[in-house]
Amino acid sequence: MSAWIRQFIPPIQIHKQGPLANRRVAVKDNIDVAGEPTTCACPEFAYTPLQSADVVQKLLAAGASLVGKTNLDQFACGLNGTRSPYGAVPNALRPEYVSGGSSSGSAWAVATGAADLALGTDTAGSGRVPAGFNNIVGLKPSIGLLSNAGVFPASRSFDTASIFARTVAEAVDALNVMAAGTTLPIDLRAMPEAFRFGVPARPEFDGDALSEAAFAQAVRQMEALGGTAVPIDDAPLEEVALWLYESALVAERYQAIQSFFDAQPEAVIEPVRTIVGGGRGHSAADVLTMQIRLEEARARLAPTWQDIDVLLVPTAPTHPTIDAMLADPIGLNRRLGRYTNFVNLLRWAALAVPASMRPDGLPFGVTLIGPGGSDWRLAQLGQRFHHATGLTLGATGQPLPAPRPILPPIANGMPIAVVGAHLSGMPLNWQLTELGAQKLAETTTAPIYRLYALPGTVPPKPGMVRAEDGRALVVEVWQVPMAGVGTFLRQIPSPLGLGTVTLADGSQVHGFICEAWAIEGARDVTEFGGWRKYIASLNKG
Known part of the structure; x- marks a missing residue:
């Protein structure tokens, strides 16, 4: 293995078709790929699995090809x-700086274009800090949300596979494949156009003025998108974040490799040996006490979401050089986890996105x-x-591509695109919300439709028809429970009906269309871009 990626030549591929066809995927080397060594960056520990991890199997079944295993802390x-x-x-942009870890090789592979997607793992921030850097x-x-079968654990209670991509939409493509069949409750509500986002009242940047300025800029950008900072x-x-390494919870790291660690401690490099070895001295009672404290913290902090829709934090407070990290490997690493360590302990979700390039040429990201x-x-x-950053x-x-609709996997419901009186805040929206x-x-159609104001309709309704000289029109996609689809359809009057609507990204959903005869004499309102x-x-008139 090089310092970055051990390539598969030729790449591993099972199916050539599927939602991830032609996507090249790199896999962190603590995730099993059948027939390939899993080293966890420890040659003496390496084993060769007979079966790939569940997340890897799902990617292959969706048409992805595996290009290699990647290095890690x-x-x-x-x-x-x-x-x-x-x-x-x-680091992919300035090699004298750290790449972030532990999913270092996976982030490098995606950032440099060696892979389109990469799997990492995340316990303390390993799927976020490398993205930000x-x-x-x-x-x-x-x-x-994802199966951990075939993912070698760091801390079994708090691990998850993670996804690196160059755009959010590409990451969600992989998430939708890997999360298929999940039983975890999913929040299907769309993020509102006007939202409230929490920010640390006294953010810490370890004395890094450039990161401090970059975060202030990110807050302003979020406000420009319709957010209200809280x-x-x-x-x-911060208190919870410290528990991951500085409490009895670190015993999970020791337990994960206990037999190997006890037999060959010299094979574990420093400072990993010191950190993992610190878990030896905790009793079962110590661990249980911390688990109880953690459950109490989850209950105590659950009201966080009553006043905000999302929390915005720096992905990392500063960006050190490799030399600085080697000079202070534990203290500096601890500070990098200031805004990441608590997330998995509280069982929250997180997404790291690029925010800006600092004047010194280093990327800055937010989570x-x-x-x-x-x-x-x-x-x-x-x-x-992300797309507002440019x-x-x-x-x-390479430039950012056009944004695409972000839709969760649909279970027990039908996605329906609405274009007129059923939009949020419009007179017939209750017909959707009443059904649950x-x-x-909110997205747009492909540029192949025209919109007409149908005369004599109460409340006023539009008719959308396909046309060679069409344009993109604003629509909302709603998930209608299958039990209510019939009721909803019975409320659609002629000349409207339910057909197939093509969205901006080329995907298709059911949606409102209009019979062509009904637009004769109707006002063409396509120029407005939406109803x-x-x-x-x-109303202005």
Whole structure:
């Protein structure tokens, strides 16, 4: 293995078709790929599994190809990317700086274009800090959303596989494949256009003035997107963050490799050996006491979400050089986890997105945090934020592509695109909400439709028809429970009906269409780009 990636030649592929066809995926080397060694960055520990991890199997079944295994901080213990016998992984944009860890090689592979997607793992922030340091997206799913079968544990209670991508939409593509069949409750509500976001009342940046300025800029950007900043006291979160390594919970790291560690402690490099060895001295009573305290903290902090939709924090307070990290490997690593360590302990969801490039050429990223199950809501806002930055993709210099609708996997419901009186705040929206329908996204159609104000309809309704000279029109996608679909359809009057609507990203959903005969003599309102703007123009008149 190089310091970055051990390549599969040729790449591993099972199916050539599927939602992830032509996507090249790298896999962190604590996640099993059948027939390939899993080293956890410890050659003496390596084993060769007969079966791939569940998340890997799902990616292959969806058409992805595996291009290699990636380096990591040994046994996924670290946030910096320097703790590996295979070498420190450099930052993709400035190699004298750390890449972040422990999923260092996975982030490097995506940032440089060696892979389109990469799997990491995240216990303390290993799927987020490397994303922030390499100008890419790091999606840290809610605990329990993805299967951990075939993922070698760091701390079994708090681990999850994570996803690196260059855009939020690509990360969600992989999430939808890997989360298929989950039983974890999912929040299907769309992130509102106007939202409230928490920010630390007294954010800490370890004396890094450039990061402090970059975070202030990110807060302003979030406000420009319709957000209202709400300062919060995050001292309770900092307290929980410290428990991951500085309490009896560290015993889980020792338990994960106990037999190997006791037999060959010399094979575990420093400072990993010191950190893992620190778990030996805790009794079962110590661990149980901390588990009780953790449950109490989860209950105490659950009201955090009563006043905010999302929490915005720096992904990391500062960005050290490799030399600085090697000079202070434990203290500096601890400070990198200031805004990450508490998330999995509280079973929350998180999404790291690029925010800006600092004047010194280093990327700065922020993390959006929400309650468990809010993964897709975070992704909707994260995509809006990322695309508003105007940044390029990773270290490739390529521009951001057009944003795409962020939709969760649909279970026991039908996604329906509405274009007129059923939009949020419009007269017939109650027909959706009364059935328990939930708004998934606001997006636009492909540029192949025209919109007409149908005469004599009460309340006023539009007719959308396909046309060669069409344009993109604003629509909302709602999930209607299957039990209520029939009731909803019976309320749709002629000449409207339910057909197939093509969205901006090329995907298709059921949606309102109009019979062509009905537009004769109707006013063409396509120029407004959507029904809501047309109605607003009438009210102004």
